[in-house]
């Protein structure tokens with residue numbers, strides 16, 4: 001009987017503090033648990049700090065479509081492509097697209113540049129079609145996707161931007177289209193992963 005009581009006592013003296021100690025140790029470990037890694041890690045989205053402010057700056061007009069393009073060039077940015085559009089194409093408002101997404105060659109990989117047409121909320125010059133220039137938001141990814149693939153960062157930034165624009169402008173997924181959807185062109189190139197992109201949109 002005495003032996004039995006001793007074993008109970010031992011339990012209170014040693015085992016319970018050890019259990020408590022374990023649980024308190026594990027609770028302090030909760031905050032330092034490694035973060036959950038998704039099986040398909042998403043690359044960082046390169047969004048300028050000011051982009052939300054820039055995107056939200058103006059009252060928007062009604063938009064119906066988002067039209068995706070490639071630049072069909074290996075490099076470029078809003079300044080260089082804008083200069084080309086103004087000087088070579090003769091478009092007084094410069095850059096024909098509303099947004100440009102860099103590939104690391106001319107701007108950072110995945111960097112979103114906001115064109116002046118978006119800020120002024122004026123017609124685009126990207127579609128070669130009045131309906132889509134007037135009602136379509138033009139997003140161009142730098143690169144030639146007939147030869148190459150967009151980078152993960154570009155796709156990530158494109159998803160971010162489309163999600164934002166869909167919510168802000170109330171654009172249905174069915175109206176997120178490629179340039180070649182309505183015009184005889186290869187743009188945005190045979191390697192552009194349109195179906196995969198749509199699968200990741202709401």
Ligand SMILES: [Zn+2]
Pocket residue numbers: 068069070126179185187188
């Ligand atoms: Zn195009």
